[in-house]
Amino acid sequence: MDELRRKGLEKMNEVYGWEMPNIEGDPYFDLTVDHLFGTIWTRPGLSMRDKRIMTLTAVTAVGNSELAEIQANAALANGELTEDELKEMAIFLTHYLGFPLGSKLDGAVSKVIKQRRKAAAEGKGEDRKANVNAAVRMHSGGTVHPDNDK
Template structure:
């Protein structure tokens, strides 16, 4: 029936996106527009039929602050992150779940994507690539920002945070993009 088995699609996706990214980079270097490659790259998961996720589990009620915080944590950074802290009984972990995720990230008024961009800006001012990588990973997993948009964000932030801190931001963004596409960063990109 033409349906691609999910396991095969998951094996093909990193190779497909790596090759499309390489073709797009070469075309950009040569000044050649690649609208078809751009569309195919943004629709790779859909093309490989990997977007057919199971029906989402409804969010817990907001008055169950801890359960809602765990839900928001997974919504912000991808499924499974909450398992690392769901049974933690220290005050910092509890406040991270109950306050930061349930009451701040879970508020109306700004989307998760908007809050992520603000958080990325703050992380860029700190200059910690590992923090930037975590934030960027969430944007990629959730499909909120493309690799090209994240690269553009690094350039924009460089003007406001300084080139040295932007270098750390670039390192974190590049690492997240490569991890998301299963492609190791080149030594030049790690600089």
């Protein structure tokens, strides 16, 4: 594994809060890991919290609830944002993006909070396999990594 791939996977793991598999030969995944996470997310100048808020805003603006759930979950897992801050983001963004998109973010945040509270009450961690598979599908053109599809 070259240095850019290693750096990209490390940052991707930090951003998502779990271990992503290294998928060789998938051009979308290669571009995501090497460029987005290896080059863009590692640039100085913005904190991880800043980048998380910007990402949540962007995915809300395009109506991507699945990525909003992944990002909200990671923000909570990494301590970058609180439940209350995520809920406030939804309220705030509703007034700039409109009710349908703002309510989709609120629904995604509420779902994540409910899942995390349920998992905590049951003494379980978050559903890693579901989170990893959703992220892999998003970054690889829909392919689920074979190790995570069991």
